[in-house]
Amino acid sequence: MTAAPRVALFATCFNDTMWPDTPRATVSLLERLGVTVEFPMAQTCCGQMFTNTGYVDEAVPLVRAFVDVFGSYDAVVAPSGSCTGSVREQHQWIAERSGDSGLAREVEQLTPRVHELSEYLVDVLGVVDVGAYFPHRVTYHPTCHSLRMLRVGDRPQQLLRAVRGIDLVELPSATECCGFGGTFAMKNADISVAMGSDKARHIRETGAEVVVAGDNSCLAHIGGLLDRQRAGVRSLHLAQILASTEEDPA
Template sequence: MRIALFSTCIGDSLFPDAHKATAVILARLGHEVVFPEEQTCCGQMHINTGYQKEALGMIRTYNDAFADPSIDYVVAASGSCVGAVREQHVRLADRFGSAADVDGSKKASHKTLDLPEFLVDIAGVTNVGAFFPHKVTYHPSCHGLRFLKLADKPYQLLREVEGIDLVELSNSEECCGFGGTFAIKNAETSQAMVSDKVRHVKETGAEYVTGGDSSCLMNIGGSLSRQQAGVRAIHMAEILASTKEHPWTPNSAIYSREKML
């Protein structure tokens, strides 16, 4: 299949390894991965803070970037952004845009998937050949859990990783407190929520906490770092991209095409 990689703003700016790892996994499974360079923000931040009409231009850009009919699916390592595309784009296009905007949004949103969705539901695989010999706990993000209904798909993928010791996280369904601009507008509440999340992470004795959203991991990882807890946050795509031949290490550049493909 021909897969377009949707990198997302936070991926491009702060966590590129998660999206490079996504491309590595897809290519390893035999798919052709393309990167439409005209892609930009999905508009989620603007929509959620009340600038819904102003986000129409970003929705149009998204539709145009992935409109190529030869693209079978659009895959991202971000349940949050995928959730925004699927939950918001058609509704906003219908409210503020034209019939062409609605049609474009329907076509783009229908083929936009989070990485676990694509791997389990479309590619039909749970074992992607990963090797990660560490103790890991998993945090399900709100968008993945509640909007995309990922259920146990991430767990299916992580359980198949060779060498992993996957441990259960208490109260895993609770929000980490990030919520995009929520963490800025409601800083004290956000801090209390992430404190609870980090306490449960530390109780597992895990070396790593993983998840499908870099924004959640940034919030959890930041709190862990400030507490000097000795637990690292890592996107699950990076775990799934790691192999015996090319193991993942913090701040490594193992996702170059020359090294990994």
């Protein structure tokens, strides 16, 4: 008898600290689909905050910790395009730059098993209809890392279109960045707010009740602007909508 694959949840430090409902929804969703999910308690940051601001050496211990924590799993699932992108696109370079050939080999072996949520559902599980129910008008914002770094394509839209009751409307200029960009929003606040305001305007134009994305960091920026404009538009992570059912609505 073949053993069931060992699947780990990489919650990400942002979600763990500020949006714990997203990793909870991810677990609920995966368990509903028959996946047994483990949550390694020793997990921490992927190191992107260091790497993106030039502190690459400081990211090395976090890359090593990621390998130590997740290296034994058959699959690692993260509800974040940004953090998944960091693991798959930055960890190898960081490990090689450190001069630790053993770490570089471990990273090379692990990173193909690290998946953003929509990738895991569509590509690994082969599921599009996850049994969700969400009777609301929704528009989807493709975050930059999921769109350009991971190239998730239309996987999130495939999943959303299969949700019962949903009214999914196209977002104008959807591929334009929302302006968050991590530390970009702090270093270039005025530009960030201008970009976010454009995104918020396009969302309002759709008449959507809810804006959905695969990264809570971007939703925090967009949602904050929409709240200040009293737009009446909720921000929800993709995992929360896909986990929503008639019995347990988001």
